[in-house]
Amino acid sequence: MHTYMLMPDVNSTLKRLRSHYKLVIMNEDTFEEVVKFKLTRMSVYVFFSSIFILMIGLTSALIVFTPLKYYLPGTGGSNVKQVREYRALKIRTDSMEQALKFQDNYLKNIQKVLAGKITKLDTNTIDIPKLEKLPE
Structure with missing residues (x-):
C-alpha cells in the first residue's frame, strides 16, 4: 500500500x-x-x-x-553608575528613617519622664552613707 x-x-x-x-x-x-x-x-x-x-x-x-x-x-537605559547611586540613596534613606524612629522614641520617653508618667520605676535600693557630724 x-x-x-x-x-x-x-x-x-x-x-x-x-x-x-x-x-x-x-x-x-x-x-x-x-x-x-x-x-x-x-x-x-x-x-x-x-x-x-x-x-x-x-x-x-x-x-x-x-x-x-x-x-x-531591561532596555539598558540605566547604567551602572545610576544603579549604584540608587542603592546608595536607598541605604541612606533607610538609615535616616531608622535614626528618625530612634529619635522619636527618645523624645516620647523624655516627655513621659517630664510629665511623670513613668510606667516602670527603678526598684533598686541605693545605700547612701550618712554623713557624720564632725566635732567642733
Missing part, C-alpha cells in the same frame, strides 16, 4: 499571487468611481509587510534615540 503526499501546485500558488484584481472605491449616491487600484495579492502582501517593518523601525528608533528608553525595564 502506497501513501501519496499531496503537494500544493507551486504554479497555481504563483498564479494566484500574480493574478490581477481591481479595487474600486465608488460614490454611493452617484455610482461614480472615485479611486481605482489595480492590485495583485503579491503587491498587497509587499505593501503590508513594508508598513509592518516601517512601524517596527520607527518604534525602535523612538526607543533608542529618545529618553523613553529610561522608562522601559
Whole structure:
C-alpha cells in the first residue's frame, strides 16, 4: 500500500499571487468611481509587510534615540553608575528613617519622664552613707 503526499501546485500558488484584481472605491449616491487600484495579492502582501517593518523601525528608533528608553525595564537605559547611586540613596534613606524612629522614641520617653508618667520605676535600693557630724 502506497501513501501519496499531496503537494500544493507551486504554479497555481504563483498564479494566484500574480493574478490581477481591481479595487474600486465608488460614490454611493452617484455610482461614480472615485479611486481605482489595480492590485495583485503579491503587491498587497509587499505593501503590508513594508508598513509592518516601517512601524517596527520607527518604534525602535523612538526607543533608542529618545529618553523613553529610561522608562522601559531591561532596555539598558540605566547604567551602572545610576544603579549604584540608587542603592546608595536607598541605604541612606533607610538609615535616616531608622535614626528618625530612634529619635522619636527618645523624645516620647523624655516627655513621659517630664510629665511623670513613668510606667516602670527603678526598684533598686541605693545605700547612701550618712554623713557624720564632725566635732567642733
